Amino acid sequence: MKILVVEDDRFHASFLQDVIGEALPEVSETLHVQDGLQGEAAARAGRFDAVVMDLQMARRNGIETARTIWHERPRTRILFWSNYSDEAYLRGVAEIVPTDCVYGYVLKTATRERLKLVLRAVLLDGQVMVDREMQRLRRRTASPRHVLNDSEYAVLLDLALGLQDRLIAERRGMSLRTVQNRLLTLYDKLGVSDEEPAVPGLNKRVRALSRAITTRILNVEVLETAQRDLEGWLGEQGR
Amino acid sequence: MKILVVEDDRFHASFLQDVIGEALPEVSETLHVQDGLQGEAAARAGRFDAVVMDLQMARRNGIETARTIWHERPRTRILFWSNYSDEAYLRGVAEIVPTDCVYGYVLKTATRERLKLVLRAVLLDGQVMVDREMQRLRRRTASPRHVLNDSEYAVLLDLALGLQDRLIAERRGMSLRTVQNRLLTLYDKLGVSDEEPAVPGLNKRVRALSRAITTRILNVEVLETAQRDLEGWLGEQGR
DNA sequence: ACAAATGGTGCGGGCTCCCGCAGTTTGGGT
């Protein structure tokens, strides 16, 4: 079994390799690279069974790297190992997972024992695992009233990229009014509507983005990949 | 000499303490705590000469922690030790540094030698030092045409929080039209105006925030502290 | 099987936003 480690923090990387050696004696070879681009290249060259990868890296983030890796070798099992329990990452990952692909999501704050367990479960047994901390997110946001569904999330992404209503409608194949309805429920779920009466003079559109970011529903990496998707779409439209 | 270390990553913390012991033999005592709140409490209780602190921490971020520490003991020398070279952090720090206070900013990617050097320079000699990586930021953004000045940055923060023009004008003591002029130059400097002709149908306001975040001029932590400041201001206005 | 709930669509009005035009104030430089 060959494992690829993609991690730009030297301490975390050596810790990870240490734990891998301990948890997975069946590993014959591990390669460690420093960022997403190198990760893609390595995955293309050597045929790895599994990848353990940080999400926030300098040159190319984990989500995009995973996307290209899976694109080329869908059978690769990928374990994401991240500092943050941002909902954005989970959604971002879920969005790009091809059907029947094996992946996992562990936080770096997890104990050594937990990490070993997850390594075996995901990379060896092929189970899909998400850290319990992340599960709690869904509930922590209180009532399901506040949880965004997929189409609302899509509109939120477009809003975040700065598209105006007409363009969102065009991109998502909805009518203008429908987009605006989505936005209404978004404002509601993000708590923008609630604070409005108390503080008149807020720009709901910007406020929604602002809150989405501070509540970790969106983050920089996800915004960046969404931006690239948008550019791709614009390219198609252009001609 | 007593040093307080505020860092929530165990590996980084132990590395840091190791380097401190090596670089600063004159240190008589070091205390290590895990997050900003504990940091504030510790700084209040024990009288530390210097603090080394991470910027992104779970319960209370480094900027706010530094603000309260300096508020209570302005002579404290603080070295920020961060993963990211976000312009937002530098601006956020610069904003809260009281006059004649000693601080420094090093990236975690710095070499051991460099870290030792900075530790001595800032905590011992009382020099103000900023990692060269950060300096490069200013230039990297190319022409000075694209560098925001303080008042533009202030307006950008307000925009990011979702205030509409009228409120920004009120808060910053400007006329409505002046705020709008600021926004114009902001759109310009953030490159929003440039992409507009190619892609009609963008909401400049949101687009500006989006770009400010992806270019690291703003980030989550800064947004959060700005939000608290806003709430404080709203409180004053309210009565 | 009927009612209620959910999601999509059109119309229209009041508001904010973006920005061109034009006039005033401020700050440096000579």
Add this chain to the structure above:
DNA sequence: ACCCAAACTGCGGGAGCCCGCACCATTTGT
């Protein structure tokens, strides 16, 4: 004291945004 440039301000208009009202289609519950 002069000038020029930069920053600030008011006015007005076209466009986008927020959202109430009204209507239709599909799904869900009892």
